[in-house]
Amino acid sequence: MSKESVFFIYLIERYAEYKKSSASEVLAQWDKLKITDMIYNLYEMYHCEALENAFEDIDEIVKSKVDN
Numbered sequence: 001m002s003k004e005s006v007f008f009i010y011l012i013e014r015y016a017e018y019k020k021s022s023a024s025e026v027l028a029q030w031d032k033l034k035i036t037d038m039i040y041n042l043y044e045m046y047h048c049e050a051l052e053n054a055f056e057d058i059d060e061i062v063k064s065k066v067d068n
Contacts (some may be wrong), residue, residue: 004043006023011039011054024059033065 010024016023030036031033039046052057 002039007043007047008040010029011051014051015055029062033062035061035065 005027012023012026016026019026027036030039042054042057046057
């Protein structure tokens with residue numbers, strides 16, 4: 001498994017905890033909003049910063065998609 005995949009699994013599990021949800025529910029939402037690949041591809045940025053920063057960024061991405 002690639003380092004990006006390992007980190008993505010870690011990120012989605014931690015984000016789900018942050019949102020008091022499950023990883024499968026978060027992934028379903030991201031898939032519905034068509035942002036899963038975008039978040040996966042932000043590995044370079046997310047893996048070197050505090051997870052809270054990634055969570056804030058992801059919240060903004062989700063909000064922008066939900067508001068449209």
